[in-house]
Amino acid sequence: MATPTASTKLLLSDLASTVQNVPSNYIRPINDRPNLTQVEVSDASSIPLIDLDGLYGPRHSEIIQQIGLACQHDGFFQVRNHGVPEKTINIMLNIARRFFKLPESERLKSYSDEPSKTTRLSTSFNVKTEKVANWRDFLRLHCYPLERYVHEWPTNPPSFREDVAEYCTSIRGLVLRLLEAISESLGLQRDYIDKSLGKHAQHMALNYYPPCPQPELTYGLPGHTDPNLITILLQDDVPGLQVLRNDKWVAVNPIPNTFIINIGDQMQVLSNDRYKSVLHRAVVNCNKERISIPTFYCPSPDALIGPAKELIDHNHPAAYTDFTCAEYHEKFWKRRVYIYMHLIINVDNKSVGDRIDSNPFVIPENLTARHIILKKNSD
Numbered sequence: 001m002a003t004p005t006a007s008t009k010l011l012l013s014d015l016a017s018t019v020q021n022v023p024s025n026y027i028r029p030i031n032d033r034p035n036l037t038q039v040e041v042s043d044a045s046s047i048p049l050i051d052l053d054g055l056y057g058p059r060h061s062e063i064i065q066q067i068g069l070a071c072q073h074d075g076f077f078q079v080r081n082h083g084v085p086e087k088t089i090n091i092m093l094n095i096a097r098r099f100f101k102l103p104e105s106e107r108l109k110s111y112s113d114e115p116s117k118t119t120r121l122s123t124s125f126n127v128k129t130e131k132v133a134n135w136r137d138f139l140r141l142h143c144y145p146l147e148r149y150v151h152e153w154p155t156n157p158p159s160f161r162e163d164v165a166e167y168c169t170s171i172r173g174l175v176l177r178l179l180e181a182i183s184e185s186l187g188l189q190r191d192y193i194d195k196s197l198g199k200h201a202q203h204m205a206l207n208y209y210p211p212c213p214q215p216e217l218t219y220g221l222p223g224h225t226d227p228n229l230i231t232i233l234l235q236d237d238v239p240g241l242q243v244l245r246n247d248k249w250v251a252v253n254p255i256p257n258t259f260i261i262n263i264g265d266q267m268q269v270l271s272n273d274r275y276k277s278v279l280h281r282a283v284v285n286c287n288k289e290r291i292s293i294p295t296f297y298c299p300s301p302d303a304l305i306g307p308a309k310e311l312i313d314h315n316h317p318a319a320y321t322d323f324t325c326a327e328y329h330e331k332f333w334k335r336r337v338y339i340y341m342h343l344i345i346n347v348d349n350k351s352v353g354d355r356i357d358s359n360p361f362v363i364p365e366n367l368t369a370r371h372i373i374l375k376k377n378s379d
């Protein structure tokens with residue numbers, strides 16, 4: 001059968017169910033496919049599951065220690081008894097499902113391919129610059145401070161703003177608790193990270209991965225690290241997330257009422273490489289649609305990010321120069337590099353400032369996602 005070619009549909013949701021083969025613009029080169037048969041399935045020992053019950057009581061130091069070990073060795077962990085009500089989680093998953101089921105004309109009211117827009121529905125990753133598309137639609141929202149952004153959000157389904165606002169506020173509470181715990185686990189003052197983020201920023205994505213006729217040929221999202229500080233992922237009951245561990249992809253199977261937490265690049269920087277921002281990806285499947293809802297927590301654009309002074313000493317020199325998030329984003333967009341899912345290139349012993357000013361930054365054609373940006377001393 002002939003391979004279907006690029007569609008006239010803007011959104012994948014309106015194309016996926018009409019094709020029997022993956023259209024050619026979604027097909028990855030042979031050496032860049034998910035290789036699904038090689039993937040390991042997670043068990044309790046592969047991605048730590050941390051029970052936060054007792055964080056402010058008798059289990060405080062035990063939990064801090066577990067979080068510290070997970071950030072250091074895994075870059076990923078799961079949490080339960082996290083304080084976000086089950087009802088809030090279910091309402092969030094439901095509203096996301098209902099949003100993606102709206103008629104095409106209704107959804108398209110939120111459509112934009114302009115990455116700088118603070119609220120937008122789009123597809124793949126960055127349709128303006130990418131060569132191969134990803135099997136995903138997504139709604140991006142900024143959500144802190146709420147009152148600045150909520151009026152931009154969709155009004156359909158009618159309870160959208162209220163439901164999502166409640167979720168965002170509850171998740172922010174969890175993030176703040178985790179940031180305190182992570183500060184403590186690094187031996188820093190409990191409010192160290194909170195204070196270093198300026199006014200704070202919070203974004204989220206509602207990811208929708210339709211069933212895919214040939215999941216072995218494409219990705220929902222190819223391997224990447226998250227460029228923000230910390231990510232809180234809510235997923236429905238359909239597997240799809242995979243994490244790189246000891247050079248092998250491990251599938252993280254969903255556990256109800258559990259969030260997956262991962263360290264982002266900025267936390268790696270702040271911890272002076274003690275904590276790891278780890279590669280992960282989303283794969284798709286033939287049978288079931290999948291929804292995942294990451295919350296990305298970040299410093300405000302003017303905040304200066306760099307290794308905590310307390311973590312720099314003779315044996316641990318600063319691995320990064322200080323930078324503002326605004327600087328980071330601007331420089332990287334100028335070089336046409338992904339931000340959200342940026343490509344991180346080894347930076348031959350130069351700070352990002354040196355590199356950007358003196359060196360054209362060329363992305364190798366076949367690169368999907370690599371480490372590491374802003375690094376002073378390459379490994």
Ligand code: OGA
Nearest residue numbers: 207240241281282292294
């Ligand atoms: C992301 C991400 C994973 C998933 O959006 O950055 O890694 O399972 N998502 O959707």
Ligand code: NI
Nearest residue numbers: 224225226280
């Ligand atoms: Ni991610």
